[in-house]
Amino acid sequence: MRCSRAFIPTLKEVPADAQVASHIYMVRGGFIRRLAAGVYSLLPLGWRVIRKIEQIVREEMDATGAQELHMPSVLPAELWRETGRWDEYGPLLLRIEDRKGAAFCFGPTHEEVVVDIARREIRSYRDLPLNLYQIQGKFRDELRPRAGLLRSREFIMKDAYSFHASAEDASSEYARMYAAYQRIFRRCGLEFRVVEADPGAIGGNESHEFQVLAESGEDALVACQRCAYAANVEQAEVGAPAEPGVRGDGDLEKVKTPGTKTIEAVAGFLNVAQERLIKTMIYMADGAPVAVLVRGDRAVNEVAVKKVTGASELELAQQEQVESATGAPYGFAGPVGLAIPIYADAELEGATGAVAGANEADAHYTGVSLGRDASVRRYATLRLAESGDPCPRCEDGTFELMRGIEVGHVFNLGTKYSKPMAAAISDEAGQEHVMEMGCYGIGITRVASAAIEQNHDDDGIAWPMPIAPYEVTLLPLQMGDESVREAAESLYRELTDAGVEVLFDDRDERPGAKFKDADLIGVPLRVALGKRSVKAGEIEIKWRWEREATTAPLAGAGEAVAALVRAERRRYVERAAEVSRP
RNA sequence: CGGGGUGUAGCGCAGUCUGGUAGCGCACCUGCUUUGGGAGCAGGGUGUCGGAGGUUCAAAUCCUCUCACCCCGACCA
Secondary structure (H helix, E strand, O other), rough: OOOOOOOOOOOOOOOOOOOOOHHHHEEEOOEEEEOOEEEEEEHHHHHHHHHHHHHHHHHHHHHOOOOOOOOOEEEHHHHHHHHHHHHOHHHHHHEEEEEOOOEEOOOOOOOHHHHHHHHHHOOOOHHEEEEEEEEEEEEOOOOOOHHHEEOOOOEEEEEEEEOOOOOHHHHHHHHHHHHHHHHHHHHHOOOEEEEEOOHHHOOOEEEEEEEOOOOOEEEEEEOOOOOOEEEEOOOOOOOOOOOOOOOOOOOOOEEEOOOOHHHHHHHHHHHHHHHHHEEEEEEEEEEEEEEEEEEOOEEEEEHHHHHOOOOOOOOOOHHHHHHHHOOOOOOOOOOOOOOEEEEEHHHHHOOOOOOEEEOOEEEEEEEEEEHHOOOOOOEEOEOOOOOOOOOOOOOOOOOEEEEEEEEEEEEEEEOOOOOOOEEEOOOOOOOOOOOEEEEEEEEHHHHHHHHHHEEOOOEEEEOOOHHHHOOEEEEOOOOHHHHHHHHHHHHHHHHHHOOHHHHEOOOOHHHHHHHHHHHHOOOEEEEEEHHHHHHHEEEEEEEOOOOOOEEEEEOOOOHHHHHHHHHHHHHHHHHHHHOOOO
């Protein structure tokens, strides 16, 4: 592509509404433009990147035997009512009406549609297994879209849905998808970590997230420094503490603590460490209040609370609910004499000499011994994992905290959708039963953003070659100089003929402008030639992520550069090939 | 949904407090010079001041309503 004819509107200044690198550089580099909050146009450069990612995904999916299809984006409400998600999905669903007033939504995901297809067409176990996938735009009316394509409302996603006659078969498909995802992200040149995720109350049994490691990631992860265990903090188990976290002396005693509504204030007022306090949080579990106890310096893990209480809806109690449950104003809840069910973090088992709220205004207890003074229904790991916590899977491994961007998610669904939608097959014995399902998503547009978060510097993007908009950018530094122009033109022809994707900056711009734009756009291999180099019979070659350029003879430059490109392509394919296809 | 903030030229912003001819930088157009890291000089303004209503002789500026966008929060009793 010739820059003189290309639509690549680059910007010198940082757009006012962008804060993260991927958003800034996608806008500045002319990859995307915003149309509304969380809604973007993909300009030619951005679209090329998306298509590259799609193609990698497509090849790896097809290699597993999955088949691509396309589904509607406007979906009828009745389908969503069958699974109950018309109501459950809440404000995330963009609802629309047709001219007759019939209700539709813009598809945020397509389980309902694909199950509808499957239940109509599939009758026998002989038709299974089947894996259907789509790569298309979806819309979720996010609470807060942000950071460009990292969390947008309209986005492009690959979603695969598999159908099986048995749970065992679903499990082996899960393993195939897991491997395919590793290959896909390796081919995209991403550094990622697979983490255990929350299979949730869905009744699913397995779920993993593929997280691209980046400072700007929205998800907090913990990873064991010794073994392979990694998990979303919300999902992370924590190894058993060596000894009770709170140990102290003293008898139960009520003390006045006027106005101390926070852990910090109580600790300061009584002059004790925060870890000597018992934090009492009141939650509404399916509408009924429960108390959750953690050490004063810890945070509650709501996913864990949900699991231990078996609640399907869990939210922090409102101020009034706290008052009616504890009989005390907001800020003085404690386990002693509390009438509602109490769940405590494992770390508090055997706690003595602790400080806790007294369930009355301006008072706390000191010398609390949980076993003696309160009736705890159950001890379990209820706190959020932190850096340095013991690993639950291995001996003396500890957690390291990192941030990630979720780019893929694999899910063993069980019969969550097939059951309410009555998607059944007959088995060998002629018995009807509901199909087992799995679903497997990849955020295509998010992959592009994540790649930039991981591969950029102060000047712009440094795309991994497999997903770069072009493989080589060719910069003739003086278009006015005939020898330079002719050398560049013939090199452009040679490379293009060799199957290399070249962005040829044939604009009549000054060298500085060309270098700046090239760095911004982030094409991995830069080939520059100017009066000086042509006279010396040389070209200048520089990888985007390297500091220094090298030179190569102008004679035979086309073949030399093409060879570099082929080698670079091969690197990623080889890395992917290390993961075998089960 | 709660809190904070911003809407003025294609982009980034000043002007608003204290009402009085709409500005700056970049970009863009013309010309000349320039050409290895976003060139210099000269000339050119391309604008429903987010929208509607109101106050006033006069509104970007004051008042009311409204729309859009951004940031933080929506778990630490």
